[in-house]
Amino acid sequence: MGHHSCCNQQKVKRGLWSPEEDEKLIRYITTHGYGCWSEVPEKAGLQRCGKSCRLRWINYLRPDIRRGRFSPEEEKLIISLHGAVGNRWAHIASHLPGRTDNEIKNYWNSWIKKKIRKTTTTQTSNKPTTDQHSQFGYTSNQVDFLNQDLVTKRPLQDTLFSSPSPLFMFDTGPVGLEGIGTDGNERPGELFQESMGLNSEVVAWHMNQQEVPAVLPLASFSGGMDSNYLPPLIESNEGMAAMEVQPCSINGEREMGLELNEWVESQQCASFLFWDQPEGPVLGGEEIAPASSNMGTMLSPYPSSL
DNA sequence: AAGAGCGGCAACCGCATTGCT
DNA sequence: AAGCAATGCGGTTGCCGCTCT
Numbered sequence: 473m474g475h476h477s478c479c480n481q482q483k484v485k486r487g488l489w490s491p492e493e494d495e496k497l498i499r500y501i502t503t504h505g506y507g508c509w510s511e512v513p514e515k516a517g518l519q520r521c522g523k524s525c526r527l528r529w530i531n532y533l534r535p536d537i538r539r540g541r542f543s544p545e546e547e548k549l550i551i552s553l554h555g556a557v558g559n560r561w562a563h564i565a566s567h568l569p570g571r572t573d574n575e576i577k578n579y580w581n582s583w584i585k586k587k588i589r590k591t592t593t594t595q596t597s598n599k600p601t602t603d604q605h606s607q608f609g610y611t612s613n614q615v616d617f618l619n620q621d622l623v624t625k626r627p628l629q630d631t632l633f634s635s636p637s638p639l640f641m642f643d644t645g646p647v648g649l650e651g652i653g654t655d656g657n658e659r660p661g662e663l664f665q666e667s668m669g670l671n672s673e674v675v676a677w678h679m680n681q682q683e684v685p686a687v688l689p690l691a692s693f694s695g696g697m698d699s700n701y702l703p704p705l706i707e708s709n710e711g712m713a714a715m716e717v718q719p720c721s722i723n724g725e726r727e728m729g730l731e732l733n734e735w736v737e738s739q740q741c742a743s744f745l746f747w748d749q750p751e752g753p754v755l756g757g758e759e760i761a762p763a764s765s766n767m768g769t770m771l772s773p774y775p776s777s778l
Numbered sequence: 779a780a781g782a783g784c785g786g787c788a789a790c791c792g793c794a795t796t797g798c799t
Numbered sequence: 800a801a802g803c804a805a806t807g808c809g810g811t812t813g814c815c816g817c818t819c820t
Contacts, residue, residue, distance in 0.1 A: 488788070488814080510805065526806075527789070562808060573808070578787050581810095783819080788812105795807070 485519045489528055493518055497525055498533055531572045538570025542579060550576055 485493075500516035506529065509522035518525060531537075542550070546568055553564045561573035561580075568576065 486790075508805080523791095523806080524789075531788080559809065574788080577809070582786055781820095783817105785817085786815090788814085790812070791810085793808090793810100795805100797803105797805080799801100799803085 483519055484513075484521050484524075486524070489532075493520070494528070494533060497529060501529055501533070527574075531574050536570055537572070542571075542583075546571070550580065554580065 489497075496516050496518055497512070500512060504515065506512060506526070509526040512518070512522055512525045513520050516525070520528075549568060550564060553567055557563050559577075561577040565571050565573040565576050
């Protein structure tokens with residue numbers, strides 16, 4: 473198609489929407505719905521193409537839209553989901569109620585990249601420290617991964633969703649990975665890098681137990697999922713997106729004295745990101761992220777490089 | 779004060795996908 | 800099965816406001 477059929481009409485207006493146009497579109501959609509977007513402009517008295525109307529409604533005018541700054545929890549969720557599915561903005565947006573793909577895409581392309589570059593610049597001249605990363609809300613392992621993603625543009629979802637291994641594991645325990653590692657000095661970034669060479673993936677979300685009581689059987693995640701699959705999110709009582717959880721044996725393995733990377737390997741896991749740990753120090757006494765979140769610890773997985 | 783540079787973001791473009799005939 | 804139209808999606812553009820010099 474050279475031209476969009478919906479935009480073939482003459483004198484279609486382009487550019488920013490005026491308040492009057494917005495009002496017309498809102499009035500029409502709220503009374504008639506939007507069964508066929510190509511019919512909307514004419515019926516609503518707008519000199520726009522249907523596609524433009526749809527975009528305007530979905531991204532800015534629909535009543536359940538959520539505007540304003542992204543919360544730390546949303547930001548973390550975006551980064552985590554982006555690591556899992558790549559630039560599939562609509563997919564990511566589906567896990568952030570009220571947010572649009574366009575908004576998330578813009579956010580990623582400006583704010584998050586800027587943060588990462590800023591951190592990377594610092595990193596090149598100085599050995600990274602926990603403080604440097606936590607000033608932006610990222611741990612070193614997150615930054616490492618994101619840098620890699622930005623540089624290589626590797627289509628991560630290909631490896632993630634083609635893996636025969638269990639893709640998702642969940643830990644409802646209040647301490648999760650606390651104490652994993654035998655020397656007491658391991659940093660999350662090092663653990664992350666060490667685990668990058670493995671060939672399978674796992675998603676492990678360690679959620680706050682009080683907020684996320686639901687349990688889903690692990691088997692429901694381990695096979696037959698289509699390429700669009702992500703575990704379902706549920707709403708906590710604070711309005712945050714949270715993932716349903718399933719107990720796993722992290723603590724048990726820790727008690728057996730395994731290093732985390734060994735444990736990861738034994739579980740056919742590839743890599744992890746570590747989010748907030750509001751319970752206090754973890755991983756050998758290191759606080760791995762600023763305790764700014766009340767979301768609980770969230771472990772986000774990334775597929776290993778092949 | 780003014781203009782150049784930059785970044786954020788709304789909107790567009792083109793391709794992919796879906797659904798209908 | 801093929802063709803077409805509508806919709807969905809991600810990449811990109813370009814305007815506008817802010818900051819810097």
